[in-house]
Amino acid sequence: MFEYVLKFTSALLALFLFSVMPSSAQVKFPIEQLTIQTASGPQVFTVEIAVDGAQRQQGLMFREKMAADAGMLFDFGSSREVAMWMKNTLIPLDMLFIDDKGIVRKIHEGAKPHDETPLSSGGPVKYVLELNGGAVKARNIAVGNKVLSPQIGKAR
Numbered sequence: 001m002f003e004y005v006l007k008f009t010s011a012l013l014a015l016f017l018f019s020v021m022p023s024s025a026q027v028k029f030p031i032e033q034l035t036i037q038t039a040s041g042p043q044v045f046t047v048e049i050a051v052d053g054a055q056r057q058q059g060l061m062f063r064e065k066m067a068a069d070a071g072m073l074f075d076f077g078s079s080r081e082v083a084m085w086m087k088n089t090l091i092p093l094d095m096l097f098i099d100d101k102g103i104v105r106k107i108h109e110g111a112k113p114h115d116e117t118p119l120s121s122g123g124p125v126k127y128v129l130e131l132n133g134g135a136v137k138a139r140n141i142a143v144g145n146k147v148l149s150p151q152i153g154k155a156r
Contacts, residue, residue: 034073034129034149036096036104040140045131047071049151064090066132074128075151083118084128086111092133094141097121102147109136127152 029048036043050072076082079100086093090113097106108119110133121128129147 029072032150034071034147034152036139036141037146037148038140038142043139043141045069045071047073047129047149050074051077051151066091068132068135071129071131071135073149073151074130076126076128079124079126081121081124082128083120084108084111084130085118086113086115089113093130094133094136095119096129096131096136096141096147097125098127098129098147098152099124100126102127102149102152104141104143104145104147107136107141107143109133 029050031046031048034045034047036045046067046069048071074082074084082097084095089111092113093111095108095111096104097108099105105125106122111119127147135141
């Protein structure tokens, strides 16, 4: 009987520990270099790639900071209108809505932490790149810029 109680208690403890772990620890993201060709020259970032549903759902939620040259590239697999939000996102972000050719079609600067207002692409896009708030202005990123990365070059 003691052995059964010990096994049950151990299983219950393991379940509890997994349920209270931050969800960011449960989702893994591949990392790659991404370059945006701007009028000021190439702007290079190291980005995490969100391709599957769990990765896209987690996104940058619960992150307290992000390196100045970091970001997250969301790949939706096919071109469509998408909407992003800032639920459980702790840092301000700039969002670049990018078509299947890697062209920036729309930019939303300064998305506010915790704001659940949908931020629409306003048309079909395949990718969304999230950067630190202020990066668009600081790096002279504009609609029409070309974005290059291994992920954007992949056919899916």
